[in-house]
Amino acid sequence: MLPVALTDMTFPQERRATCLNCPRARFEGWRPDYRCCTYHPRVPNFLLGLGLSHPASEKIVRRLVADGFIIPEGMLSSPSQWAHYLSDTGEDRFGRSERVLCPFLEQKSGLCNLYAFRNSVCSTFFCLHDHGDKGDKFWSSLQTLAQQVEMAIGQWALNELGFDVKACMKRMNSLAGKVEKVSDPGTGAWTPYALKVIWGNFYGRELELLQGCADLVRKNRDRLWEIANTIDILEPNKLDRAAVKVVPRKYRSEIDAEYFETGETSPPRDIWRGFKALHKNLWTLPAGSLALSPRARILPNPQDDEQGKAFSDCSHVVEFRTRRNARDYEWREYLHADKAVALLWFTRRRKVNEALLGHLSTMTNQHASQFLSEWMGKKVLVRSLL
Numbered sequence: 001m002l003p004v005a006l007t008d009m010t011f012p013q014e015r016r017a018t019c020l021n022c023p024r025a026r027f028e029g030w031r032p033d034y035r036c037c038t039y040h041p042r043v044p045n046f047l048l049g050l051g052l053s054h055p056a057s058e059k060i061v062r063r064l065v066a067d068g069f070i071i072p073e074g075m076l077s078s079p080s081q082w083a084h085y086l087s088d089t090g091e092d093r094f095g096r097s098e099r100v101l102c103p104f105l106e107q108k109s110g111l112c113n114l115y116a117f118r119n120s121v122c123s124t125f126f127c128l129h130d131h132g133d134k135g136d137k138f139w140s141s142l143q144t145l146a147q148q149v150e151m152a153i154g155q156w157a158l159n160e161l162g163f164d165v166k167a168c169m170k171r172m173n174s175l176a177g178k179v180e181k182v183s184d185p186g187t188g189a190w191t192p193y194a195l196k197v198i199w200g201n202f203y204g205r206e207l208e209l210l211q212g213c214a215d216l217v218r219k220n221r222d223r224l225w226e227i228a229n230t231i232d233i234l235e236p237n238k239l240d241r242a243a244v245k246v247v248p249r250k251y252r253s254e255i256d257a258e259y260f261e262t263g264e265t266s267p268p269r270d271i272w273r274g275f276k277a278l279h280k281n282l283w284t285l286p287a288g289s290l291a292l293s294p295r296a297r298i299l300p301n302p303q304d305d306e307q308g309k310a311f312s313d314c315s316h317v318v319e320f321r322t323r324r325n326a327r328d329y330e331w332r333e334y335l336h337a338d339k340a341v342a343l344l345w346f347t348r349r350r351k352v353n354e355a356l357l358g359h360l361s362t363m364t365n366q367h368a369s370q371f372l373s374e375w376m377g378k379k380v381l382v383r384s385l386l
Contacts (some may be wrong), residue, residue, distance in 0.1 A: 001223040003272060010277055012135050012374075014035050016333070017358070020110055024127050027307050030095035036127055037105045037112075038097035040085060040188075042147075043075040044154040047117040049214025052207065057111040058106055065206045068189035069103075072209060073154050078183035078190050079243035121144030125372040131282055131377030138282050141275045148268050152231035153224055154247070157213035163202055163233055171197050171215040172236035176350060178180040179242040189258045233265045283373050285352055290372065291384035292346040295321040301334060308334070316340035318380060334377075338364050343375065 016023065024030040031038065051057035064070050070079075079084065081100075088097045106112040112118060124143040129135030150242065154167045175182050175194060182194040196203050220227065241260065244252060292298075297319045303309050308317070311334035318340075319329040335343070340365045350356055352372070360368035375381040 001152060002146065003225055005055035005198060010283060011254050012130045012138070012282070014126045014127040014128070014135070016130065021041065022127075024095055026310065032098075033107045033110060034095075034097075034101055034105060035104040035110070036095060036125060038088065038093070038095055038100050039102055039121075040077045040081050040100060041075065041119050041122055043114070043117075043119045044075070044150045044213075045072065046154060046157055046212050046217040047119060047150075047212040048074055048115070050117045050217070052214070054113075054210055056106075057104065057117065060113055060238070061210070062207065064103060064356065065137040065210075067182075068192065068195055070206060071190060071203065072158055072165075073151070073211075074166060078194075079179055079246040080183035080185050080237075081188035082243055083185075083247045084188055086247055086251045086254040086275055090254045102284055129342070129377070130374045134278075134282055134380060136161070138275075138278045141271070141278050145271045145275050146266060148233070148247070148265060148271060149228040149334075151233050151265075152228040154213065155214045156227055156231050158209070161212045163200075163209060168198065168200065169234045169236050171200060175257045176238040179239065179245055182239070182243075183246070185246075187286060191265035199359050210296065217276065219265055228244035229267050233325070237262050282377065283369065285369055285372055286376075287352065287381050289349045289351045289384040290376070291344055291349045292343060293380055294324045296327075296343075296380045297321065297329075298335075298340055298344050302323045309381055314328070318343065320354075320378070320380065332357040337372075342371065343380065346381055377380055 019035065022030060022032065023034045025032040025035055048061050048064075051061045059236055061070075064075060069075060084100050088094055088100050092102075102112075104118075106113055112122070120143050123147065124139045126135075126139060129139070131138070158165050158168075175197060178264050181191060183190050190198070191320070199206065202209050205283075217224065244255065247255070299317055299319060301317050302310065302315055303312055312334070314334035315337040316335045316339075317332050319332045319333055322328050322330055342360055345363070357368035360366075360371055364371050372381065
């Protein structure tokens with residue numbers, strides 16, 4: 001769905017985000033079975049339609065349709081599901097939730113039954129980033145880009161199949177005055193009353209419409225980026241604003257201010273330009289010199305706690321302090337000896353030149369620009385003006 005140029009870009013490897021050996025589950029109390037999948041994914045109609053072609057996901061998609069969790073655009077959170085999610089975030093239950101669980105995850109194996117057709121969020125989320133904040137911004141931008149394309153393609157496909165998206169948005173907005181009747185507060189499913197309104201003449205033909213969207217995407221797979229940039233995405237703003245009434249007051253502070261913004265969405269090509277700038281920033285090395293941040297400490301791994309013992313093959317740990325000379329640290333990461341020695345080399349200011357890059361490549365057995373950009377992204381290495 002995205003520009004061909006994306007395939008030529010270098011992406012962070014995100015080596016620390018080891019999903020099936022989840023670091024958050026091991027050390028921070030997340031559920032080892034669901035991990036970050038304590039989340040209701042927004043899955044567009046055509047991806048659900050593609051899921052109907054695979055035995056594992058087909059059963060789940062059919063069940064979700066039968067149970068009232070699917071609307072024409074796909075699997076989108078109902079007002080009650082949104083309230084469940086906000087209550088989880090308000091109580092710091094993400095990764096620990098008993099209620100907000102992805103229906104596509106196979107609990108016993110920890111594998112996703114919709115993996116080949118997973119959405120933009122699931123494709124771009126990492127709980128830890130090799131490049132720190134820079135990496136987080138990079139993936140967030142890619143997520144926004146892909147999500148806009150998904151929404152545009154989903155609405156295009158509906159219109160192509162004779163489903164009037166504009167009329168559907170009006171019908172959804174008509175539910176704003178009866179928002180308490182739109183979704184089940186227990187299960188989170190859309191109510192039969194709401195589904196009949198939203199699906200209109202296609203009520204009872206849901207699987208047919210999902211399959212039709214998938215078939216259109218297959219036939220036009222080489223034109224999807226072009227198509228996405230011609231679509232004005234429509235949203236049921238009145239219903240969205242009314243959904244706040246379903247959220248308990250104590251959790252309304254969890255609502256992002258952007259949620260209330262209305263107006264035209266940016267075309268994907270505009271988001272693409274911003275994404276390319278973030279990609280360039282991710283890998284560009286500065287002119288001048290670098291040094292170890294005064295907030296960073298490179299220490300021997302004492303192996304005096306569970307995490308240190310789990311990384312017993314790592315000789316050192318980098319601790320990034322909350323401020324210079326502070327005792328507390330914001331985060332820490334365990335290192336093999338070659339990486340630790342390379343970082344300690346920057347205890348003295350080092351000029352970025354060919355000699356430095358060649359030395360680092362030999363020292364770390366890693367491309368020097370990648371090594372430097374990662375530790376600059378985490379602010380362990382900083383520009384030195386002295």
